[in-house]
Amino acid sequence: MANRLQLCFIAILITTAHLNPAAQGVTGRIKVTVSASTGDVAAPSTPLSGARLTLVNRALPSQSIKAVTDDIGNFAFTDLPATTYLLTVESPGFPNVMREISLTPGATLTIEVMLTSTISESVTVREEEGLLSTAETTTSNIVRMQALKNLPLRAENYQSALQLTPGVVRDRNGLDHIKGTRAGQSAYTINGADITDPLTGNLAFDIPLEAVASVQIEENPYSAESGRLTGGATILETRGGGDNFKFTAARFFPTFRNVISGPVDSFRPRLTFSGPLVHDRLYFLQSFEYRFSRLRVPSLEASRDDSTSEAFNSFTQFDLTVNNKNRIKFVAAFFPQKARFVGLNTFNPQETTPNTKQRGNLFSVSEQAIFNDASFLASVVSYKTFDVDVFAQGPEPLELLPERNRGNYFADTRRRSRRFQWQETYYARPFALGGQHSLKLGAEFSRTNVSGRFPYQPILIRRGDNTLAQRVDFDGDGTASRSINEFGAFVQERWVVNKKLTIDGGLRFDRDGIVRRSNLAPRLAFLYLPFKNERTIIRGGIGLFYDRTPLLVGIFGRENEGEDELLLSSSRRFTHLPERIVTTFAPDGFSVSDGPRRFRNDVEEPLSNPRSVRWSLQLDRGITKNLTARLGYLERTTTNDFIIEPREGASDTGRLVLSSRGRSRYRELQLLAAYTKLPIGSWNASYVWSSARGDLNTVDDFLGDFPSVVVRRNEYAPLPFDAPHRFLVYGELKTRYDITVSPSLEIRSGFPFSFVNEQLDFIGARNKAGRFPTFISLDAQVIKGFAIPKFVPKLEGRRVRIGVAVFNITNHFNPRDVQSNLGSSRAGQFFNSLSTSVRGKFEFDF
Template sequence: MSLAAGGAHAQSNATGTIFGTTTPNATIVVESPDTGLRREVTADKDGRYRASSLPVGRYKVSLVQGGATVDSRDNVQLAIGSGTEVALGAAATASSANASNLEGISVNAAALPSIDVSSTDSRTVFTAEQLQRIPVPRDITAVALLTPGAVAGDSRYGNVPSFGGSAVSDNAYYINGYAVTNPLTQIGFSALPFDAIEQEQVLTGGYGAEFGRATGGVINIVTKRGTNQWKAGAELRWEPRSLKGSPKNNHYGNTGNPEDGTLYQRREDNTSWRETASVYASGPLIKDKLFFYVTGETTRQEGSTVASVEASKGTAYDQYRFDTPRWLAKADWNITDNNIVELTGLSDKTKREYSDYSYDYPSSTHGSTKNDAARTKDGGEVYIGKYTGYITDNLTLTALYGRSDQVHTVTPSGSNGANPQVLRSATTSTPAGLPFNPNYSAYVKSVPGAEDKTHGWRLDLEYRLGDHSLRGGIDKQNLESTSGSNGYAGGEYWLYGRSSRPNSPISTVYGQAAPASGGGYGTQGYYVRRRVFNTFASVQVKQAAQYIEDNWQATDNVMVSLGLRNEQFSNYNGDGEAYVKQRHQLAPRLGASWDVYGDSSLKVYANAGRYHQPLPNNVAIRGASASLYTNQYFTYTGINPANGAPTGLTSLGAPYSTNNELGQPKDPKGVASETLKPQFQDEYILGMQHQLTPAFDWGAKVTYRRLRNIIDDFCDDRPIADWAERNGKEFNFLFTCALFNPGRGGTWSWDVDGDGTPEQVHLSAKDLGYPKPERKYLALDLFMEHPFDGKWFGRVDYTLSHSFGNTEGPVLSDIGQSDVSATQSWDYPEIMENTNGNLPNDRRHYLKAYGYYQLTPEWSFGATTTVASGRPKNCIGLYPDSNDYASGYNSSFFYCDFSGQGVTGANTVRTPRGSQGRLPWTYRLDLNVGYRPAFADNKLLFQVDVLNVLNSQKVQSINETHESTYDAGVINSYGRPISFQDPRTVRLTARYDF
């Protein structure tokens, strides 16, 4: 498919390049038969030519001499961010065999060049036709998980992918060139109607200097656009409840087998169905000039879930309904052949409603009384404008502006969230009938005004100078978040509990103790806790970057890419004050591609680069802005029968905050170290691709990644107290937490002695006592691919990898903590003991295969399969010394007591990360069959997809907490599964394209 070597490089995150060799100084015409776009470029004295920043799609490339076409190639397919090589004239004659292959490309979106000798990165591109033909969940992340080195992150993060051992918050997402990554947490993104995807590009390493703000992977979407042909269509997809596999029940027990032990959750009663309807239309408003494409889809999912046995005495049966309407509209205006304008608008919103009922486990029935429904609303719109100007044959300008607005509101159940929530803890069954939910964050609500906004622009220039293709650009983006969770319904919540040790502390602060009498209930230890929580704040991150890149055709067969990116990140608190400013983050990128035989049949490539990761907005919500978070304990004599609230209260102590969150503004100089350095990672890749035969390509790649620095918070005030003693200061300072670089020293401004004047406190790495962060990823990727030849397409990937170290990065999958860059890992040095080992995203072996077969013009078949080794298992327990300063963190340490004699610390042993074996291997097979009846001229499609045909439901994650309190013994939930593979799903599709 590719011919003689020529100078080009995969460029722009939403376009591609056609390049090659031809007659010196000849005129090359590149035309789109779909939109009429036409470009003329002139080959240089060596016969090299290139047409860059072209919209993806199919083109005709012609050699014109004396006003006549003397050679041409039809149906040249262009992929996002890729270079497609086309030789013409005498250059094509030199490789006539390859030229005939190029001419034989069938007209379909799957026919893309298999070896791009102009690229040095690691990418996979999925086309609209592939996404229609292969059986895969209609979800952007599900598609991305088919790429080499990608694994599903912890289910508590929504199965967001982890690329190359990175954290789920380390990725970047783009739609038509604009970044749509979640600005609050960096986990997830704004989605779009699935049928609107023209191409989905997944970059898993080695990406150039134009990309930044990611140390994991990049998911890059280009949408469909209008053409000169009028088109319209409709599709209906249905996943019926009756054809769904029954979810596997969940059990207690430490055997690791979810079918053993006491029943924890009757998941077999969890049922659901889903239906999606979509329509689209496109065509020319002015032929060859102005086009439109619009599409809309609406998805409804309804089902029910049964909570655990522990929750069955309360509202444990939920019926839910999710409605997700999405739309996308795109306009393309070819003002002239040299000036193009694109406008894109899309909407991604989800409404969720839950109705609660009581549930009786013995009879497997739910009650008939429905509580007030809880409701959530999430999402908003994204708008993007882009201009491309082909100033000269050698100079191209692109400019882009985008903005987004996402609203988040949560209304908990119970009088529409107007009244306080009243709950009971796991330690008490009294008062009866109250919900059991120790996850109090589920009752946090967001009022109108809670939203995320972004706006940004970028400018890119490309100039060809002899053997050099020079690129440079600048981009800026502001990300604003108004507190996504700003308090409890009714302003507070009450939690009933009971201590097993009356008169012993129930609060580690101020010595508040459990009562000796039951407050009228005649049983010792009963109490109730009142918690007030409010974090309303408007914060923002300002991001900017500049880059320059030289793609140099050093020889006829060797291309070298030299790039440098400079990034700036500034984070602002709720008062508009910067608490983190990071400048001059230089990220060099170096790549090389060797076209070994000069005919694009064998490529050897290598690259090395540095990649930076910014802090998201969520760090500022509580860590840098004023917030209120207090607790107060009481005894009680009665319960209000109307709402379950306690009556006859007697305080056990004044309200207090363990984190000094009393609503006062925080000094930005004390929130983060003045010498804070950004999170960054270094990466090295060596690979090759070979056209084994005209029908098969294969390749191999070795990747090494090393995390060099991270940002997190520490909460240990002992080093500050030591500093005060060394400097003759009285230590009179209630320290919360502060951002730092683990393994490095830092400087902060704190009022250590409480005299009202902050002192500048410098603490060295030795003073702080933390180890250096370590995250390493080493992988060997092998693949074999058969490009679509009009009959079948197939690809097989195998990855042998190892992800290891003492930190996953900005999140903590061990406990599902999503406080990005503010995890508990680095709060105290003791928590980091024994943390070196296999990390949560380590899957040593991973096999992925997918493809489709066109049996006849009417019948097609598709298959996808994945096989993976299991996740490492941990045992997380109490610190051996119950008197240690950090022991109050309870089950947060890599120590466990397996003696069975009650957890006292005396029998505690080290349990290094990943030392408890692995979860079972997982496997999955998806199949589909499509039928396009001849009588409908292939416009009508009936398709059946069966996802997880074998109904495999292996455990994907477990509860790794071994014990809760000293003398309490092993908790019965240790080893209990948290998530399983999704059961079998049947998807029925009917589609008609006009």
């Protein structure tokens, strides 16, 4: 009976999708700020409370949305379909203002209206950017493409936007941790489509920078639309073509190690074409990027001290306006990459590291359908593939020694993943009932498959005198296959109670196909203005979050499993991951003191989804018209996290037990100052105190593409990416002659580390042996724009931007490696710091 009901439900969804073609999963927002002026240029303007706003969709002139500004002159029209609108602003004693606004998919526009009774009004339309989140119950950081180009960012990609967000820390491996969570515990989407790696949950997607419209990092995603996460949400919006043909070329000059000589350390040329195929109907954008980068390890021999990576990214987008009520977007992205000597560091020379090959594709079709009552349906259908091959430099076993490892990497894996995703979101027409209400509800279905081979070679742990301390062998062919269906649904309402109070509330349902559990997650957030005509905002929220179970959990146990009884969250598994056989030797290196002990892969049932309770409170205060200060506090507690623990048994037996017993806790105090004054530029300064503690034997450390070489005891301690203090300031100074100066300064605590003995057993409490030195990096970029002179044939008047970026200007010692083995004479010493580097910049717009 249950299966028949679910089949009927799927049929209804398919019928609905047929009647309303697939959707644009991301809506736009129009935020209006109204102020009044006496007409005196020297006098400051005053926020205008109670101004009447009317927003009319040009496609539906008989339907309008009416609102009034709050006590500080703001109002946000949220969840709007992409189309052309007419905005009318009215207030007693002032002339009416009308302005036509074109809203593109996913855009957030800020409309600044200054009314005066003596001269004509001033209306400024700009895309919202930065950390302030005007008129929203939750805060986010919106970083646009031009800021990513202007700021001094080493990687110069859209992922760098995360580094500009308070509460986000990038670890020594280049992974980003949002609000004290692991990299795989946050959500990443592009135009509404999931772009995470199904096996690990990490971000697995790349596109050229010119294809990016904006990156929005939601640090507190209280909306019920955000699901299957315990961290934050990163939302990538792409650009489309416009009415004019454009050609852009960037980074066509390589970066050399010695500025103008030596090996090439970076070469990242990008080409982008865009324009109309059918005027006012069909537009395209095509962007290509080749990316080569070389990373040095100064503490290794000069001839064998670098690792390299190469990538080619292609992004294609077509935007079709079917009519004034229907728009369709098609996206195709390809992002293959190969890397040599992955994980190269002071103690792992080139021969001990693996090479990798990645192949990724994404195809998505999205559409928005506007109905006659001004409600609309947004839909997204996407298909993503992501394949990873990891292979060693040779067949020799990996040997771990106190000073420096030798041999070849022990894992040689091949895996393939496929994900089909279908989302439908309905946005009801706003209505008035004790205030203004906006309601949306949606559903999502995904089908994911992962398969691969994970064979491992022996690992030899040797003492400083070269005697054998322990040997780890692996038994099993390493084949694994897992397919799951997942289903989610949500309902979310925004209630503007009055000019002082706005409440967002929602409820989310998720069915997990691996642990076979159904989860309900309520969320609530609010915005309150305590004083009239004062720039003081209080925000707060509380919510329950359930994380998605990564597929690496689903392939751990040695088991054959059939279909779950629930069709929408079914699961099929066939796994034979290698089991560890550990032999421990006496000090002579020959006599066996323990083992061979076989550790069977075991799952402690029942498993549960990681469960997180988060609450936050923020106070924003406008010091001046251009300067805003923020004080915020956040606390998050996570239980049921996935951990792996070794348990020894009798008669040379043991188990590696996967369970949901893990827990973590994160606390954060945030101080922020944001200054914006056009056209000078914008500046942000933040200080974050935080504490990230939790169980250390998390599943991502022992499974996946780069599993841990040994499995030791679990412990609750500071997490590896715990950084109690972080200060960050960055900004853009726009000067005369089209010169932009963009400095950045980051100062943060060093990460914790543990000491081990020659057998790689932990000595003392984990992650409490000490910390890396304080990280300090002062970077700056200067860009000059100019027009090509008239004497250059066919190119006269075209724009060119030339600049230079300098990283770690003070050449501060920022080590990435520490000798943690007490069997080494260099125990406790730090190595491998990146010195000052210089990079040129050249961009051409045609």
